[in-house]
Structure formats: C-alpha cells, structure tokens
Amino acid sequence: MDNQTSNASVVIDVRKAVKKYGSGESAIYALAGVDLKIYAGEYVAIMGPSGSGKSTLMNMLGALDIMTSGQYFLDGIEISSMDENALSVVRGRKIGFIFQSFNLIPRTTALANVELPMAYQGIKSAERKKRALAALQVVGLTDRVSHEPTELSGGQQQRVAVARALATRPSLLLADEPTGALDSKSTEDLLDLFDQINAAGRTVVVITHEHDVAQRAKRVIRMRDGKIISDTLNANQGVSA
Amino acid sequence: MNVLEIIRFALRGLTINRLRTFLTTLGIMIGVSSVIILTAVGNGSSKAVQQSLDRLGTNSIQVRSGSSGFGARARAVSNNTKPLTILDAAALNDPKQVPDVKQAAPIANANATCVNGSSTSTPATFSGTWPSYFEASNNQVVKGSYFTLDDVNQGRRVAVIGNTTATELFGTDNPIGQTVKCAGIPFTIIGTTAIKGSSGFTDGDSLFLAPITAVENSITGYQPLSAIIVEAKSSKVTDLAQAEIQTVLDTRHKVRGTSSRDYRLFNQASLLATSSSSSQVFTVLLAAVAGISLLVGGIGITNIMLVTVIERTREIGIRKAIGAPKGVILSQFLIEATILSLVGGALGVIGGYIGSHFTIVGVKPVVMPSSVFLAFGVSVLIGLFFGGYPASRAASLRPIEALRHE
Ligand SMILES: Nc1ncnc2c1ncn2[C@@H]1O[C@H](COP(=O)(O)OP(=O)(O)OP(=O)(O)O)[C@@H](O)[C@H]1O
Ligand SMILES: [Mg+2]
Numbered sequence: 132m133d134n135q136t137s138n139a140s141v142v143i144d145v146r147k148a149v150k151k152y153g154s155g156e157s158a159i160y161a162l163a164g165v166d167l168k169i170y171a172g173e174y175v176a177i178m179g180p181s182g183s184g185k186s187t188l189m190n191m192l193g194a195l196d197i198m199t200s201g202q203y204f205l206d207g208i209e210i211s212s213m214d215e216n217a218l219s220v221v222r223g224r225k226i227g228f229i230f231q232s233f234n235l236i237p238r239t240t241a242l243a244n245v246e247l248p249m250a251y252q253g254i255k256s257a258e259r260k261k262r263a264l265a266a267l268q269v270v271g272l273t274d275r276v277s278h279e280p281t282e283l284s285g286g287q288q289q290r291v292a293v294a295r296a297l298a299t300r301p302s303l304l305l306a307d308e309p310t311g312a313l314d315s316k317s318t319e320d321l322l323d324l325f326d327q328i329n330a331a332g333r334t335v336v337v338i339t340h341e342h343d344v345a346q347r348a349k350r351v352i353r354m355r356d357g358k359i360i361s362d363t364l365n366a367n368q369g370v371s372a
Numbered sequence: 373m374n375v376l377e378i379i380r381f382a383l384r385g386l387t388i389n390r391l392r393t394f395l396t397t398l399g400i401m402i403g404v405s406s407v408i409i410l411t412a413v414g415n416g417s418s419k420a421v422q423q424s425l426d427r428l429g430t431n432s433i434q435v436r437s438g439s440s441g442f443g444a445r446a447r448a449v450s451n452n453t454k455p456l457t458i459l460d461a462a463a464l465n466d467p468k469q470v471p472d473v474k475q476a477a478p479i480a481n482a483n484a485t486c487v488n489g490s491s492t493s494t495p496a497t498f499s500g501t502w503p504s505y506f507e508a509s510n511n512q513v514v515k516g517s518y519f520t521l522d523d524v525n526q527g528r529r530v531a532v533i534g535n536t537t538a539t540e541l542f543g544t545d546n547p548i549g550q551t552v553k554c555a556g557i558p559f560t561i562i563g564t565t566a567i568k569g570s571s572g573f574t575d576g577d578s579l580f581l582a583p584i585t586a587v588e589n590s591i592t593g594y595q596p597l598s599a600i601i602v603e604a605k606s607s608k609v610t611d612l613a614q615a616e617i618q619t620v621l622d623t624r625h626k627v628r629g630t631s632s633r634d635y636r637l638f639n640q641a642s643l644l645a646t647s648s649s650s651s652q653v654f655t656v657l658l659a660a661v662a663g664i665s666l667l668v669g670g671i672g673i674t675n676i677m678l679v680t681v682i683e684r685t686r687e688i689g690i691r692k693a694i695g696a697p698k699g700v701i702l703s704q705f706l707i708e709a710t711i712l713s714l715v716g717g718a719l720g721v722i723g724g725y726i727g728s729h730f731t732i733v734g735v736k737p738v739v740m741p742s743s744v745f746l747a748f749g750v751s752v753l754i755g756l757f758f759g760g761y762p763a764s765r766a767a768s769l770r771p772i773e774a775l776r777h778e
Contacts, residue, residue: 195692196773220695234686234689239388248694
C-alpha cells in the first residue's frame with residue numbers, strides 16, 4: 132500500500148515523517164516517524180495530550196513547515212521536496228487552513244480578508260468579490276462583510292477564517308483547535324459548518340481536545356510523543372489503517 | 373497578481389497604519405529639510421563673506437608708515453623711519469618699476485567736522501587724495517561727478533561724499549552743488565558715492581573725499597601721508613604687485629633688511645582670508661550638524677521600519693499561510709517603503725526650501741543643490757533598505773516561523 136503514490140482517492144500520504152527540534156543531547160522529536168493516509172471526503176479528528184505533536188503534524192500537512200525527514204504527498208504530488216514558491220501555490224490552491232487564533236489580517240474588513248487568498252491566486256476582482264460574498268453567506272455572515280476583526284466576536288472571526296479557507300475551494304480543510312477559543316454555542320455552529328463542508332465532499336482534518344468535537348468526525352487519530360498510537364473509525368465503522 | 377494590485381495593497385497598508393505612516397514621513401521630512409536648511413545657512417554665510425570681499429576689492433593694497441615688527445627692535449628702527457610722501461605715491465604709479473600695479477593714490481586723512489546750517493557730520497573717513505583713489509578703493513560716484521587731476525593740480529575745494537555723510541548734512545535734499553564748511557573751510561559737493569555698507573566696524577558710507585592739495589592746503593598742512601592705496605592689475609597678481617611695491621619702497625627708503633622696513637603693506641584680501649576661512653569652518657561645522665541630523669533621521673526611519681516589520685511579521689506569516697508568494701509580499705513592502713521615503717523626502721525638500729527663505733541667525737540661507745540631492749538620496753536609500761531588508765527576511769521565513777513571531 133505504501134507504494135501506491137498516485138492513488139486518486141488518497142489526498143494525504145505521509146511516510147516516516149520526522150520533525151526534530153534542536154540537536155544532540157537536547158534534541159526533541161516532535162514527530163518521531165508518522166505514517167498516515169487520508170482519503171478524499173474523510174472527516175478526521177486528531178487527538179492527544181499537549182505536546183504530542185498534533186500541531187507539528189498539522190503544520191506539515193498544511194505545507195506551513197517542513198519535516199526533518201520523510202515524505203509527504205498531497206493529491207499524489209510530493210510536497211516535501213518543493214521550494215518556497217511552489218509551496219505558496221500549494222497553500223493557496225489546495226489547502227484551507229484554520230487556526231485556533233483565527234489569524235485574520237488586522238484592520239481589514241471581513242470581505243477583504245476572505246478575498247485575500249484569491250487575490251494572491253490572481254483571480255479578478257469581480258469574481259473574487261462574488262466568491263467571497265458566497266463564502267461569507269455559507270458561514271452566515273452576510274450582514275458583517277464590512278466589519279473589521281476587532282468589530283467581530285470570536286465565533287464570527289473564526290467563521291470569517293472558515294470562509295477565507297473555503298473561498299479558494301481547496302480539496303483539503305485543515306483546522307488546528309478551531310473551537311479552542313469559542314463558547315459552546317459558537318462551537319456547535321462551527322461544527323455544523325464542518326459537517327456541511329464535509330457533506331459537500333471536502334476532506335476535513337481537525338485537531339481537538341474535546342471529545343464531543345472528535346465525536347462529529349468519522350475517524351479519530353490519537354497521538355502521543357510524536358507517534359500515532361491509535362486510529363479508529365467512529366460509530367459502527369472499523370479501523371481504517 | 374499584477375503590479376497595480378500590489379500597489380493597491382501597499383497603499384492600503386499605508387492607510388491602515390496611519391500613525392506609522394505619519395511618523396516615518398515626518399522623520400524623513402525633518403532629516404531632509406534640516407540638512408538642506410543647515411547647509412544653506414553655512415553656504416549663505418560664506419556667500420556673505422565672499423560678497424564683502426568683492427565689495428572691498430580683492431586687488432587693493434594699502435601702504436602705511438611704521439615698522440612691521442614689534443617690541444624693542446621695532447622701536448630701535450623707528451628713529452630712522454622715513455615718512456610716506458607724494459613722491460612715493462608717484463613712484464608707485466610708474467609702470468616700469470611696478471608693472472603689475474594699475475594705479476596708486478596718496479591718502480591724507482584728517483579729522484574734521486562738516487557743517488551745513490544746523491546739520492553737522494564727522495565723516496569716519498575724511499581724506500585728501502587723487503582721482504585714482506576711487507577705483508583703487510572700489511568707490512563709485514553715482515550722482516554728480518568725480519573730481520579730476522586738474523582739480524588736484526589747482527587745489528580746488530570740491531568734494532565727493534558718501535551716503536551717510538550726505539544724509540547727515542542734507543537730509544533728503546540733493547547735495548550736488550551745495551557748499552559745506554569742514555574745519556571752517558568751504559567745500560563744494562560735486563558727487564556722491566554708491567552705497568557700500570559697513571565692513572567691520574567702520575561705516576563705508578561715512579565718507580568725505582577731496583583733492584589732496586585742497587585738504588593739505590587748508591586743513592592738515594603738509595604732513596607725511598597717512599597711507600598710499602595701490603590697485604594691482606588683477607586679484608591674481610596682488611602678490612607680484614606687493615613684491616614690486618616692496619622693491620621700490622625699499623630702495624626709496626634705503627631699507628637694509630626686510631625686518632627694518634619702515635612701512636607696512638595691508639592686503640584686504642589677506643585680511644578677509646582669515647574671516648573667510650573661519651566662515652568655512654562654520655560651514656563644515658553646520659554640515660557636520662546636518663549630517664548628524666540626517667543620521668538621526670535615518671536611525672528614526674530605520675527604527676520605525678524595523679518595528680513595523682517585526683510587528684507585521686505575523687501578518688506576513690498569515691499572508692504566506694494563505695498562499696502569498698514571497699515576491700508579492702516583498703514587492704508590497706518595498707512599494708510601501710518607496711512611497712514613504714519619496715513622499716517624506718519630497719516634503720523635506722519643500723520644507724527645506726521654505727525654511728531657507730527665512731533669515732537664520734542673521735544669515736540669509738542659500739540652498740546648495742548638492743545638499744538637496746544628497747539629503748533626498750540618502751533618506752530614500754535608508755527608507756528603501758530598512759523597509760526592504762527586514763521585509764525580505766520576514767518573507768523568507770517559513771509561514772509557521774513568521775506566525776510564531778512575537
Ligand atoms: N519551534 C519549536 N522549537 C522547539 N520545540 C518545539 C517547537 N515547536 C514545537 N516544539 C516541541 O514539539 C513538541 C510538539 O509540539 P506541538 O505544538 O506539535 O504539540 P501539540 O500536540 O500541538 O500540543 P498542544 O495540544 O499543547 O497544542 C513539543 O514538545 C514542543 O515543545
Ligand atoms: Mg497544538
């Protein structure tokens with residue numbers, strides 16, 4: 132199975148991923164050899180204690196960071212050997228990344244924030260605006276498009292971030308503790324949104340500490356000390372890998 | 373992503389951070405305008421010295437009686453001092469002996485108070501002389517006429533006066549043709565000289581000039597000359613002329629060695645060279661101050677730019693995470709820096725020119741174009757470098773490194 136590099140239904144294919152911080156005696160292995168396959172249309176939750184390497188793995192999947200050794204194929208294309216310029220294209224077109232701390236551009240309206248990734252892809256202004264408004268409608272913020280981040284609640288900011296991630300129509304939606312800074316109502320709204328997005332056929336990967344968040348996913352991966360220690364399907368489905 | 377779009381991003385970046393934009397522009401502006409104004413002040417003061425140098429005439433030399441030495445030795449030779457005479461003046465007009473001298477005129481000074489009705493005036497310079505004095509001393513008659521050699525030969529009591537003397541004696545009336553009494557002797561005014569202004573402590577326009585014969589006949593009597601004024605053919609040959617004068621006078625006064633000369637030469641140019649060199653020191657000093665202010669301005673710009681980029685490294689991280697190519701981010705920051713430094717520099721140049729219109733510590737500033745280019749160029753380069761370099765460093769970071777930046 133490890134040799135099937137161009138299987139169309141495999142979105143993420145990580146092989147022997149190692150991320151080492153520091154060197155010599157004080158070296159820390161944030162990832163100590165991770166093998167992981169995620170298929171198109173899956174909804175995966177990653178859980179594990181603090182410091183187990185979840186964010187490190189997610190950053191790798193989002194092409195925001197590079198691994199010390201190992202390989203990473205996204206949609207069958209090897210990402211781990213790409214240069215910065217090629218990576219920026221991958222980030223823009225294939226991946227929608229949602230951060231715990233929202234990471235919106237300050238003093239910039241919700242609409243402009245959602246338009247931004249499309250601007251970097253060279254999409255024309257009119258088309259950009261149309262798609263941004265559509266994405267903001269999906270997250271239920273039609274009446275807040277011209278508000279700046281400081282004028283929005285945490286839940287609203289996170290929904291702007293989701294709209295930004297969706298507007299480029301990525302095949303992969305990655306979210307690192309997206310509900311960490313939200314109350315239970317906003318969490319519920321966001322999870323409904325993820326269900327909706329996943330139902331529309333997109334692959335969703337979410338890091339979470341909360342069991343009820345993990346419960347909504349179809350597959351749960353548990354990590355510890357930079358390794359995957361369990362990989363289970365929720366509900367009545369069996370182990371996938 | 374096209375260039376126009378990047379420029380729009382840059383402009384948006386500038387309008388979003390209004391305070392930073394304002395402070396950076398202000399910093400560049402102050403740096404540039406202070407360099408322009410300070411060097412203009414230095415330049416203006418040396419121009420002023422140059423003007424008074426031109427006004428005095430750089431090719432005139434004065435010969436006065438007395439030893440050039442000081443102390444016992446000087447007193448020892450003073451017994452042998454021969455006075456300057458009309459004949460000395462005549463000898464200094466001989467083109468064979470002094471080929472680099474254009475003309476020479478004897479000066480017999482007097483202290484006299486002139487009276488016209490109830491008005492009185494005591495000219496700072498009351499001299500009997502020859503017509504060649506006017507050119508040698510850089511005095512021109514603007515109203516009326518000069519007195520002539522014939523007036524000198526006939527001992528006519530006519531006079532040319534300066535503006536101050538004319539005003540003191542005649543107020544706003546036309547002095548030409550009027551008669552005043554100086555030391556009790558009537559003189560007819562035939563001309564007034566161009567306004568000269570004051571040089572040092574004496575008012576160059578408190579002036580009364582008459583034929584030497586008339587002054588000696590009626591006021592001073594036949595005394596040694598106060599001085600002889602000599603005009604070299606040009607300011608370039610002043611030194612040659614000076615040597616020729618010394619040769620002639622040494623022979624006439626039977627001077628044995630240079631240390632026993634019984635006369636002294638004064639060269640206006642050499643007197644002024646001192647003040648001119650001190651004004652150069654002033655200019656250099658101001659330039660140094662200007663340089664420091666440019667440096668401080670530059671550090672200010674650098675500081676704001678660095679703080680901005682550090683503050684915006686997170687933002688750069690976000691932009692990279694959502695797919696911004698490094699080149700686009702870099703262009704945006706470079707365009708921002710360019711706009712800031714160009715606008716700041718241009719405002720600084722305008723400010724510099726406006727500031728240079730005012731008289732500063734008594735000096736009328738004269739803007740030096742080189743300082744404008746230098747100040748503008750340096751500030752723009754500083755703005756570009758310190759706006760561009762940290763941005764390029766931040767843009768080279770992996771998104772996660774930029775995002776973690778605190
Ligand atoms: N830049 C870094 N330099 C050094 N060590 C790091 C760095 N980033 C992460 N680590 C280490 O790598 C390990 C994994 O970190 P990671 O952020 O992936 O944990 P996590 O599972 O996301 O934890 P949490 O649930 O608290 O977010 C930790 O031990 C952490 O200290
Ligand atoms: Mg984490």
